[in-house]
Amino acid sequence: MSFGTLGVLALGLYLVFLVAVSEFARRARVDQTPADHFLAARHLGTFVLLLTLYATAYSGNSLLGYPGEAYRRGFSWIMATGFMLSIVVVFHALVPKLRPIAIRGRFVTPGDWIRHRFGGEPAERPLRIVIGALMVLALANFLLAQLVAMGHVAHEVTGGALPFAVGVVGLAAVILFYETRGGMRAVAWTDAAQGVLMLVGLLVLLAWLLADGGGIAATTRKIAELRPAAVTVPDTVERMNWASTIVLLGLASVLYPQAIQRVFAARSAGSLRRALALMSFMPLTTTLVVTLIGLAAIPRFEALGTIEADTVMPRLLGAWAEEGPGARAMAIVVFIGALAAIMSTADSVLLSLGSLIAVDLFGRPGGAPDTTRFGKRAAAVVMGGAALFALAPPLTLWRLIELKMELLIQCVPAFLLALHWRRLGAAGCLAGAVVGTAIAAGGTLLGVKRLGGIHMGVIGLAANLVVAVAWSAFRPSGQVSAGPARSASAR
Amino acid sequence: MGDARTRQIVRRLLLGVIGLLYVLSIPWYRRSGAEPELWLGFPDWVAVAIACYVGAAILNAVAWLLTEIPEDDAE
Numbered sequence: 001m002s003f004g005t006l007g008v009l010a011l012g013l014y015l016v017f018l019v020a021v022s023e024f025a026r027r028a029r030v031d032q033t034p035a036d037h038f039l040a041a042r043h044l045g046t047f048v049l050l051l052t053l054y055a056t057a058y059s060g061n062s063l064l065g066y067p068g069e070a071y072r073r074g075f076s077w078i079m080a081t082g083f084m085l086s087i088v089v090v091f092h093a094l095v096p097k098l099r100p101i102a103i104r105g106r107f108v109t110p111g112d113w114i115r116h117r118f119g120g121e122p123a124e125r126p127l128r129i130v131i132g133a134l135m136v137l138a139l140a141n142f143l144l145a146q147l148v149a150m151g152h153v154a155h156e157v158t159g160g161a162l163p164f165a166v167g168v169v170g171l172a173a174v175i176l177f178y179e180t181r182g183g184m185r186a187v188a189w190t191d192a193a194q195g196v197l198m199l200v201g202l203l204v205l206l207a208w209l210l211a212d213g214g215g216i217a218a219t220t221r222k223i224a225e226l227r228p229a230a231v232t233v234p235d236t237v238e239r240m241n242w243a244s245t246i247v248l249l250g251l252a253s254v255l256y257p258q259a260i261q262r263v264f265a266a267r268s269a270g271s272l273r274r275a276l277a278l279m280s281f282m283p284l285t286t287t288l289v290v291t292l293i294g295l296a297a298i299p300r301f302e303a304l305g306t307i308e309a310d311t312v313m314p315r316l317l318g319a320w321a322e323e324g325p326g327a328r329a330m331a332i333v334v335f336i337g338a339l340a341a342i343m344s345t346a347d348s349v350l351l352s353l354g355s356l357i358a359v360d361l362f363g364r365p366g367g368a369p370d371t372t373r374f375g376k377r378a379a380a381v382v383m384g385g386a387a388l389f390a391l392a393p394p395l396t397l398w399r400l401i402e403l404k405m406e407l408l409i410q411c412v413p414a415f416l417l418a419l420h421w422r423r424l425g426a427a428g429c430l431a432g433a434v435v436g437t438a439i440a441a442g443g444t445l446l447g448v449k450r451l452g453g454i455h456m457g458v459i460g461l462a463a464n465l466v467v468a469v470a471w472s473a474f475r476p477s478g479q480v481s482a483g484p485a486r487s488a489s490a491r
Numbered sequence: 492m493g494d495a496r497t498r499q500i501v502r503r504l505l506l507g508v509i510g511l512l513y514v515l516s517i518p519w520y521r522r523s524g525a526e527p528e529l530w531l532g533f534p535d536w537v538a539v540a541i542a543c544y545v546g547a548a549i550l551n552a553v554a555w556l557l558t559e560i561p562e563d564d565a566e
Contacts, residue, residue, distance in 0.1 A: 075534055075537045078537050079517075082513065082516055086513070088555075089509055099560050219532075232526060233521040239518065274556075278552070280548045284548055
């Protein structure tokens with residue numbers, strides 16, 4: 001059986017599995033409320049929570065964008081292992097304080113926190129809308145990156161039988177179908193299956209790379225011969241960029257709305273604690289492995305173009321599949337694992353987008369079944385728009401990630417600072433977010449990505465923090481909130 | 492591990508060490524463009540970074556197991 005035929009069959013089986021899971025999830029629902037649809041009635045245990053956090057955090061970006069970036073930049077991309085780990089480290093500043101408040105307030109969306117923390121202040125509503133808009137923009141960008149990655153993988157796994165555009169549109173439709181029917185339950189259960197597939201696939205791929213390339217040392221020597229700069233100690237700008245990327249990803253990723261919603265959706269504090277402890281090791285089993293995959297591609301595919309480098313992993317798998325029937329079958333497993341990872345991230349993003357647009361941007365009541373329906377329709381509209389953009393990807397996957405993070409990081413004061421500093425006010429927070437976003441967006445519009453290796457988004461965050469702290473520090477003490485204002489369910 | 496206060500102190504210490512490992516993971520200590528030696532098949536500065544991240548992952552997992560998340564009284 002040819003690689004393409006095997007790929008079409010495996011893809012078909014996988015899609016049937018996804019649809020079946022969504023049907024089981026639909027039957028398991030308790031009611032039609034947003035908490036049931038968007039948070040699985042807050043019943044995710046350690047195992048499913050771990051795998052859904054894993055499959056959500058490790059996406060098409062990790063599986064296609066990161067090997068592509070390792071291929072382009074060389075060994076300095078080892079920074080990716082550090083910044084993915086930094087997410088689980090920075091969660092220490094968010095989860096222990098936010099989780100109890102979220103449970104008491106029956107939060108559904110990140111905007112519920114803003115309402116709760118700054119309730120009663122005149123700038124609360126504009127702040128909630130600005131934070132909601134930043135999160136929706138970041139998520140739409142994230143969705144776009146997933147759709148691009150999905151199209152590449154579907155094209156490669158079917159041996160070219162499925163055109164890129166059909167892969168993007170067709171798989172987007174499948175995600176929309178199972179997410180709309182099964183909600184967070186379908187997303188978390190499919191994430192769990194997808195997480196296992198991805199782990200198995202990557203470990204098998206690593207074993208093949210080590211066996212085929214003569215080991216790590218031989219691969220490093222080949223890279224040093226072909227591209228010495230990929231192996232030598234990075235320069236100061238690259239080292240500053242390394243530090244900046246850890247700050248950018250570590251701070252921004254914990255504010256992924258879909259990650260925050262999983263903190264809300266955990267069955268208990270114990271489940272969450274255990275899931276996050278185990279998540280600490282995932283960068284070593286995933287990011288480090290995909291970085292090595294990208295590096296191993298340097299001797300195999302010299303001189304790929306900038307956008308083309310995002311197809312490094314599919315190309316490696318294609319080459320592997322030509323080595324015999326066993327290798328072909330394993331390459332298909334990895335391909336489906338990669339596709340699973342991408343789709344699992346896209347479905348989580350879509351679910352969060354629906355709830356954010358309905359509750360935070362349009363102010364729909366958080367407890368009403370109508371809100372669930374409105375959220376589903378809004379998600380479908382965004383998915384359609386993102387699919388259109390994905391047909392002609394304008395940037396590399398990594399640049400799409402950076403842009404998303406540079407927006408998301410401007411929400412840091414409203415969450416991390418607001419949790420730890422009672423004096424922070426909504427007006428200061430709003431002014432800071434506007435200034436920070438203007439700097440990050442201005443840099444992008446002017447074509448300035450970084451200054452001295454430091455991302456414009458990180459520079460924007462520094463300005464954002466200065467404005468938010470200065471504004472709040474000098475406000476009259478009578479305006480300082482005495483504590484949480486009111487719960488989300490009480491509004 | 493002992494009482495809540497001891498756990499909290501140990502957790503903070505672990506988070507501090509993780510911060511130090513992050514600083515050490517970036518090759519500030521080497522000259523730009525220097526030719527590396529191979530350690531375990533990797534350029535030396537890459538091997539140091541990987542060792543730092545492995546250490547940080549272990550310490551972070553322990554720190555999470557020591558973390559108090561009060562909530563049961565809320566449900």
